[in-house]
Amino acid sequence: MYIQNLKSLALIVLLTALSFSCKKLIEIPANPSDKIPTQLVFADSADVMSAVTGIYNGFNAAGTVGIHSGAITRSTGLTGDELTPSQVGDPIATQLYQNAILPTNSITANLWSSAYIMSGLYQINVCLEQIPGSKALSPSLKNQLIGEIKVDRALYYFNLVNLFGPVPLVTSSDYSMTKSLPRASIDDIYKQIITDLTDAQKLLNPAYSSPGRARPNLYTAEALLAKVYLYRGQWASAEIAATSVISSGQYSLNKDLNTVFQDGSSEAIWQLPAIGPYNQTAEAQIFVPYASSAVPTFLISPALLNTFEPGDMRRTNWIGINPISDGKGSSVPYYYPAKYKNRNLNDQPAEDYMIFRLAEIYLIRAEAQAEQGKTTAALADLNQVRNRAGLPNSPATGTTTLLSAIMHERRTELFCEWGNRWYDLKRTGTIDAVLGAEKPTWKPTQALYPVPLAEIQSNPFLKQNPGY
């Protein structure tokens, strides 16, 4: 009997094991130790700060080339009249230089996708959705965070609309809603940009919320606002916004051109620390050759090189030279953009990635004033920038010559910086004349980049730009 009991017991144990609540057996911890779900992120103030910081990390100041880490400078430099690729350049870059961009071009595809994906607009939209309801944050911190994130969103859309024209205006993180959004009109996009920036104006303080000038303050919002109004031809508004920045007293032009892009630059309005394996800016890694014997990948175009006035210190300070042997005993100089000079981790001093600086705001205000006929004030702002570059006061008189002097100054001051030249040619309507003369195959439709093929494939509601 004893053995039988044992057997019965074993059977019972087995059957119990089998009928044991299976749900319990496949329970796993709510989250693994290397990641946390959205609801936890926004329930803790430190996590929220990390999520917001992720947006700035998404700018990739020191990482791979993305929309806000050198790609705009490189692409518009090639499609415009600032850069030429050297022979060691790749066919993808050649498409840009020849303004024969295929919808499959990986550089323009990356400009589009790196704006929207993950730490780009997606992360911005999630933060804007979650922060207002978060119980972990004080009202003042909420205002600060929402304000700065809105500036970030405005910057993304400002660049997207200038590169591609109409783009999908995504302000939500819900993929079921956003996956089939068509392209919004340029006016609607600018409306959103201005709404975001004027909201930010109300929410942000004049002081920077963290050390340095890494995160937008009130004047960062106004600097971008001034630029946006300028592009929209709202001269008075542009002037007001620019004046607010200039008269804040927080910023002054650096005397030494070589310190403009360094950490702690006094003219910096928005300057991201370059953090990555090599702790140097992505732009330095794109433009500065890896060795003094190497041909730079992208060369300053002869047109740009020749536009500098004699004595312009920017030509000597912001343009680098590699002398390359021509094989016949002499060497030929190769010019490359050198606003950022430090390529490697060991290079000193530290350079930060400049998004906005005071010189541009002077030029914005000069143009806005000139357009309103305030020539004296405009000339004064213009000369601030000229004098710093070691140039005498501008001889320009009258609105037309003054405006053309300002455009010239924008070209030499802001060359290879954030696509200013390309955008200026487009917004002033001079692109066909200028590039038509420079590039024999130029077509007006080439002023807009193609919508990347992969995007049209994965969202049939997107329509291609004309000419592609």
Place this chain on the structure above:
Amino acid sequence: MKLSVLSIVVPGSAQRYFYKFLLVMKITTLLLIIALVHASAASLSQVRLSEKNTSLEKVLNSIEKQTGTSFFYDRKDIRDIHISIHVNNVSLKEALDKCLGDLPLTYDIKDNTVFLSKKVTPLLDKVIPAFKAIDVHGRVIDEKGQPLPGVTIKIKDGSHMVMTDSKGEFNLKQVGDKDIIVISSIGFASRQLNVATELGNIVLIVNSSKLDEIHVIAYGTESSRYATGSTASVSAADIAKQPITNALMALEGQVPGLVVTPSSGAPGASVQIQIRGQNSLQNSLTNAGKPYDQPLFIVDGVPFAPQNNQINKLGSLANNFSNFNTFDTFGGLSPFNSINPADIESITILKDADATSIYGTQGANGVILITTKKGQAGKTRVETSVNSGVNVNTRQVQMLNTQQYIQLRNEAFKNDGLTPNNIPSDPAYAPDLFVFDQHKNTDWFKQFLGKTSNNTDVHASLSGGSLANTFIISTGYTRADYNFPGNFGEKRLTLHSGFHHKSADSKLIVDFTTDYGYDHNNSAGDPSLTKAVLAPPNLPDLINPAGNLVWNYKGVDLNSYQYYSYLKQVSNLQTYNLNNSLRLGYQLFRDLKIGIGMGYSRLTTNESSLNPASSQNPQYASAYASFANSGFQTINIEPQLDYHHFFGNNELSFLVGGTYKKELNDNTQMQGYNYTDDAFLGSISGAGTIFASATNNIYKYVGGFTRLKYVYDQKYIINLTGSRNGSSNFGPGKQFGFFGSVGLGWIFSQETAFNKAPPFISYGKLSGNYGTSGSDGIGSYQYQAFWQPVSSVSPFQGIRPYKPLNLYNPDYSWDTKKALNIALDLGFFHDRILFKATYYENKTSNQLINYILPSQTGFNAVLQNFNATVQNKGLEFTLTANTIAAKEFSWNTTFNISGNRNKLLAFPGLAESPYATIYTIGKPVSEINGYKYKDVNPTTGVFEFYTVNGAVTSSPTYGTTAQGGDLVPIADNQPKFTGGLGNTLTYKNFSLYFFFQFSKQTSVNYLASIYSQNAIPGTLTNEPVAILDHWKNPGDISSIQRLTATTYSDAAAAAYSFLQSSGAYSDASYIRLKTLACSYTLPGTVQKALKLSNCHFYINAQNLLTITGFKLGDPELPGGLFSFPLQRTIVFGLSADF
């Protein structure tokens, strides 16, 4: 040696077993477990005896010596018996009859063994006088003395039939004394005996027919004879003949329906395995993201922790650099390198629902069961094998020499209307024509991939034990070198052991297996190394006589050609693999067993990738290193109840069990930068800046399963399986599902009516099954939207940034595969020739995929169920023939061929979906959409294509017809059919095995290789000599367009379109002499003198010969003209047992 062990029989406790108990007590003395005495081959000798009053034992010894027969007996039965005998040249039987005379002893001869036992007169027989009708008792055992349950005992006229019980015993009542008894069982040769009251021990010999070979299936074993499912098995013998280091490569061409694809020829490279076609859709717009359905891998009952995933996290030479249209998720180093193929007993492939439904959501892509070797009872044996050999490229590519190259370059410039010059930023810059030596000539292909590399393999095992306790311990060392310059290779050390115990009452069975493997792969860390073959032949030396790298030649920067720098950037992967499996079984009742299987599988990797400053351009040299540690672990516990019952001519087996599985996967990575000295590189301590990251994953699976199998009259089979299981990979409410299958079989050759059929047909079965299985292999936690700290950057102003990982979609569940399988089995000439034909049709719907999204949503894909249906159907044929089995000569043949046809049956809203340019309804999911290629325009010399309207253009438009583009289906990447033909011939001591593997397929051709990777002919890159046949002048007809020196000419643009056209695909069918194995066994006398056994010399060769129309490169590795080529291996070896 002779052992006489009295077996102990524990009587059943129930009253109803009382009679049985008495009987058992009486025959206890018969239940002997006796060791084997080796027999020499002289059983046909005549016996000559002349003894007077000699002990019986001595007489028997004498017979043993003369005839070479072995005797089984219990010494106490013959103790004190003395006999006198005189016989001259009589047969064994006559001698025995005479010896035993009237003694109370009986005997039974089977082959070379005589079973001697006491005549038993049951108690009842003593009181009941013998009737004409008698009751027969007996016990059926196998050659090892183990009882055989379920054996059919019937009278030849079919009037009576019973089956043996779990002790192998039977009682056949009321039998005529002149009747003949037929004893038959699956897997054993039938026997016929005359009726006797007590038949004693009846030994059945294992049937040599392939049909009755027992192979492993899900939670059990079966023979093909009574199977209703589709399984196939590869044995240790098949593996041993192939000089391979990865066991998965041994499956190539051996199993119908199984496609084995090596990712490269590099030692340790991954091998992809796909059973019966691709079931799932791809998850990205590019082919790079194409998933490859992987079966579930189980080693000794334990799911192999890393499965068949790439195990290296850092770069390796084995990683694929984006080859055009190959699977990029596929590459890297294989986890199976840490298992020694010589330790594998069998690999079973479970293909259909009948075989895999029991695995529920893990079984949709098939299951592969790997069983390691177990100990054999008997004399303790040492088996050794040593071999060593060489590897060379299967197909060397002949590249242009300097003279040809310079001519090519000049022609290219001329075509472009450019004059080559020495201005670095000029489009016509040509340092190869102006600066480099115009007469220097280096064959970079030979230099980098042409080396002959070595292979060494040593394996030794020790096994033995008694019937109750057996053991095996084996160890192996394998080394395979890379065939590029430098000391790179793959080394493996393995230790395998297995222990088996059976309790004295035979009720408790314990099996414990443990496998340990250490593998070290060191190689150059970057697959770009192989691009060295494209270097111009007149490129200056890249290393100076002092062995240092050269970075500059006469002012020309050599940075982009410095391929030797990769050789100094060493990547190391050390793998530690542990597999433990414990199985306990206990016989609860006569027909009921309870058991539990427990296992632990762990694979740990330790990686480093070192980039010393000395390997980099001195102008920006900065030493850095990466380190990674990964762990893959599986713990599984599987209790089960097994019921096996025979009644009348019914056989019923019922299995119910459960599975609990937990998988853990963790990975830690560290990047160290800013090292002050190369000497510190091996450690993270020397790094000035460190970034570290870690991931953890957990997966749990629980399931209850059952299988009911019923065989009636050895004719009709029904097999039902069911499984309910849950997976932690799914969100709340979506975790559990039910899967099941129904299988039916009819062995029509057993029907009486079939007796009229031609006599050469010995077996015929029709079987079929239908069922479901699922797949949940999508990773943990995907049903929540997660955020992760970014660890590759320094904190941003003291704050660690987070990034989002995925979109939020909690509502997905497994996809469902419905599978139908119908098979016809035929056996001819006593099953010496076996033929099997199978038709299957699988449909996978409710696809669980990463559905492609535009980047405006924030991610490129979201995990969801999508109601597309993919069908795979096909035919498989297998033929095995034991054509000649003469004494000195034998010939065995195996042949298989199978073809799979894939079709996208349904895809709601395809035209408006991201998949519009990828798939076409009614076409295979492996179909490539591209441009229809015309030819090279004889006038312009540029590639031309057809537009969708039939017009001819050099610049076709991307997009489907509906989108206004010129894309049409152009080629199907999946093989049309594959198979293998193997022959084994033995003559006396010689044995020859040759195995041909073949595939009928279409693949990217060498032109795709030439025009991909920015290696456009005419630019600063070398080409195969095949390029010489290009278009030169108007009117030329050629398949290669005119040369161009720039990457942006119209010819370069057409080259880009060409890559997406049908011109980049050709027939890549091939027949390959995959394996050739010859061996010579030393004559028995020599072996005896050397005290060896099974001693043979062998030569094994892999990939010796290829018959193909594929122009350049290896058709088995298409499109990989410049990737690491497959190897031809020849090894010489010796193996012997002690």
